[in-house]
Amino acid sequence: MHGIDAPFKCPWGAWREAFNLLDCRPVWEAYYREIAILADIAAVEARGVTKIFGQGQDGVRALDEVSIAIQQNEFFTLLGPSGCGKTTLLRLIAGFEQPTAGEILLKGKPVEHLPPYQRAVNTVFQSYALFPHMTVAQNIAFGLEMRGSPKEKVQGVVEEMLALVKMTGLGGRRPAQLSGGQQQRVALARALANHPDVLLLDEPLSALDLKLRQEMRSELKNLQRRTGITFVFVTHDQEEALTMSDRIAVMSKGKIQQLGSPIEIYEQPVNRFVADFIGDTNFVEASVDGSAGEFVHCRAAGGLDFLANPTANAAPGAKVTLAIRPEKIGLRSGGEAGTVAQTVYVGTDTNYELSLADGSRLVVRLQNAVDGRAQFAVGDKVGIEVPAGAARMLVD
Numbered sequence: 001m002h003g004i005d006a007p008f009k010c011p012w013g014a015w016r017e018a019f020n021l022l023d024c025r026p027v028w029e030a031y032y033r034e035i036a037i038l039a040d041i042a043a044v045e046a047r048g049v050t051k052i053f054g055q056g057q058d059g060v061r062a063l064d065e066v067s068i069a070i071q072q073n074e075f076f077t078l079l080g081p082s083g084c085g086k087t088t089l090l091r092l093i094a095g096f097e098q099p100t101a102g103e104i105l106l107k108g109k110p111v112e113h114l115p116p117y118q119r120a121v122n123t124v125f126q127s128y129a130l131f132p133h134m135t136v137a138q139n140i141a142f143g144l145e146m147r148g149s150p151k152e153k154v155q156g157v158v159e160e161m162l163a164l165v166k167m168t169g170l171g172g173r174r175p176a177q178l179s180g181g182q183q184q185r186v187a188l189a190r191a192l193a194n195h196p197d198v199l200l201l202d203e204p205l206s207a208l209d210l211k212l213r214q215e216m217r218s219e220l221k222n223l224q225r226r227t228g229i230t231f232v233f234v235t236h237d238q239e240e241a242l243t244m245s246d247r248i249a250v251m252s253k254g255k256i257q258q259l260g261s262p263i264e265i266y267e268q269p270v271n272r273f274v275a276d277f278i279g280d281t282n283f284v285e286a287s288v289d290g291s292a293g294e295f296v297h298c299r300a301a302g303g304l305d306f307l308a309n310p311t312a313n314a315a316p317g318a319k320v321t322l323a324i325r326p327e328k329i330g331l332r333s334g335g336e337a338g339t340v341a342q343t344v345y346v347g348t349d350t351n352y353e354l355s356l357a358d359g360s361r362l363v364v365r366l367q368n369a370v371d372g373r374a375q376f377a378v379g380d381k382v383g384i385e386v387p388a389g390a391a392r393m394l395v396d
Contacts, residue, residue: 041072041107041108042069042070042071042072042105042107042108043070043071043072043073043074043106043107043197043198043230044068044069044070044076044093044104044105044106044198044230044232045068045069045070045104045105045106045108046066046067046068046069046089046092046093046102046103046104046105047067047102047103047104047105048065048066048067048101048102048103049063049065049066049067049089049092049099049101049102049103049104050063050064050065050066050099050100050101050102051063051085051088051089051092051097051099051100051254052100061254062085062088062254063085063088063089063092063099063254064085064253064254064255065101065102065255066085066089066102066254066255066256067102068249068256068259070198070230070232071230072107072230073228073229073230074230074231074246074247075221075224075231075233075244075245075246076230076231076232076233076245076246076247076248076249077232077233077234077235077240077241077244077245077247077248077249078090078232078233078234078235078249078251079235079236079238079241079248079249079250079251079277080236080250080251080252080277081236081252081277082236084251084252084253084254085251085253085254085255086234086251087202087203087234089251090123090200090202090232090234092104093106093121093198093200093232094116094119094121094123094200095111095114095115095116095118095119095121096116098112099112106119106120106121106197106198107120107197120196120197120198121196121197121198121199121200122143122191122192122194122196122198122199122200123191123199123200123201123202124184124187124188124191124199124200124201124202124204125187125202125204126202126203126204126206126207127207128175128183128184128186128187128204129187130175130183130186130187130190131175132174132175132176133174134174134175135171135172135173135174136162136167136170136171136172136173136174136175136178136186137158137162137171137172139175139186139190140157140158140161140162140171140186140189140190140193141154141155141157141158141193142190143190143193143194144157144193144194147194157193158171158193159171161189161190161192161193162189164189164192164223164226164227165185165186165188165189165223166185166219167182167185167186167189170182180207180208180209180212181208181212181215181216184204184205184208184216185219187204188204188220188223192223192227192229195229196229197229197230198229198230198231198232199224199229199230199231199232200232200234201220201231201232201233201234202234203234203235203236205217205220205235205237205240206235206237213240217240217243217244220233220244221243221244233245238277238278238279241262241265242262242265242266242278243262245261245262246261247259247260247261248260248261248262248265250265250273250274250277250278252273252277257270257271257273257274258270258271258274265278266278266279267392268392269281269323269392269394270394270395271394271395272321272323272394275323275392275394279325280325280326280363280365281323281324281325281326282323282324282325282326282329282362282363283321283322283323284300284302284304284306284321284322284324284360284362284391285300285301285319285320285321285322286298286299286300286301286306286308286319286320286321286322287299287317287318287319287320288314288315288316288317288318288320289316290316291310291314292307295307295308295309295310295388295389296308296309296310296314296393298320298322298391298393300322300360301358301360302338302356302357302358302360302362303337303356303357303358304337304356304384304386306322306324306386306390306391307388307389307391308320308322308389308391308392308393309389309391309392309393310393311393311394311395314393320393320394321393321394322391322392322393322394323391323392323394324362324386324390324391324392325390326351326363326364326365327349327365327366328386328387328390329362329364329365329384329385329386329390330364330366330384330385330386330387331352331364331366331375331376331382331383331384331385332382332383332385333376333380333382333383334381334382334383335381335382335383335384336381336383337354337356337357337382337383337384338354338355338356338357338362338381338382338384339354339355339379339380339381339382340352340353340354340376340377340378340379340380340382341353341354341355341361341378342378343374343376343377343378345368345374347368348367348368349365349366349367349368350365350366350368350374350375351363351364351365352364352365352366352376354382354384362384364384
């Protein structure tokens with residue numbers, strides 16, 4: 001069979017004597033099964049990957065039996081603090097390091113035996129790693145030329161990449177003549193020029209100022225959608241992860257703590273580390289009083305009552321930790337639940353630090369009034385309102 005439409009053709013002539021039109025159905029079904037299988041194959045997969053640097057008692061376990069599957073055409077983020085193992089995992093995918101145990105697969109095929117240049121991945125480094133003596137166009141063309149691509153093809157791809165990253169007409173400049181954002185675009189264009197199956201990005205926005213970083217988040221996400229290439233993005237910045245990712249893997253101490261969509265990670269953290277690392281969170285120690293419909297009634301030492309989402313350890317009398325986001329809490333004037341101890345104006349919102357009856361503290365975030373004024377002042381007595389389900393019971 002030749003061409004993608006070949007399975008749809010039911011040949012005539014001699015074949016007609018052996019098959020009738022209905023015989024095309026098994027061919028169609030086999031074709032669609034093959035397409036479904038290819039679509040289900042992960043772009044990147046790690047199976048039980050462990051990486052230990054050093055030997056014996058001095059060895060450092062950077063990754064501890066990590067298993068993960070990153071889908072095709074996905075913007076996937078590895079998020080965590082320094083030393084959590086996220087960059088190590090990226091380097092294993094790229095081929096710059098080899099796993100101590102486990103395997104790395106690209107589109108279902110193990111690649112541990114392949115050097116970096118034989119893997120269908122490219123990397124954008126934190127420092128961009130542009131060649132200072134080359135022009136923008138020469139930097140973009142470098143990988144294609146190393147592969148022996150025809151000059152005409154190289155020139156066409158360079159122009160295509162310059163247009164893709166909105167730098168048409170700047171191919172003759174050198175990196176030193178570009179802004180930080182432009183240098184990053186050149187690094188992206190060079191990495192995309194070979195049309196890799198997977199693009200690995202190692203904290204590429206960390207060197208940019210806040211305004212430019214925010215602009216590049218949107219550009220990166222749009223670029224991923226236009227190209228259809230799988231992006232694996234490494235960052236310690238929670239806002240970057242939440243705003244750009246299809247899915248996020250939160251990592252700590254060489255393990256994946258939670259894997260899910262941005263809204264799942266933020267709204268449904270599975271443990272204290274994830275709740276603390278992603279966004280601002282109040283941690284409230286409470287005891288379980290009993291069930292209340294689909295929720296669990298919990299009472300804190302400060303006299304506050306919560307209807308929390310239950311977990312496995314929600315038996316009456318159990319001591320639990322509740323995670324409550326500051327923006328989920330409401331305040332009303334004239335209550336006795338707490339006293340405003342401090343206010344912090346942050347532009348659109350004001351953070352209120354409350355002192356509760358037992359001396360514990362609770363942070364509440366409220367949007368400011370139209371004129372920008374805060375709704376409460378230091379010393380105000382307030383009531384506290386927490387909607388049912390806003391408090392999430394943590395596993396640990």
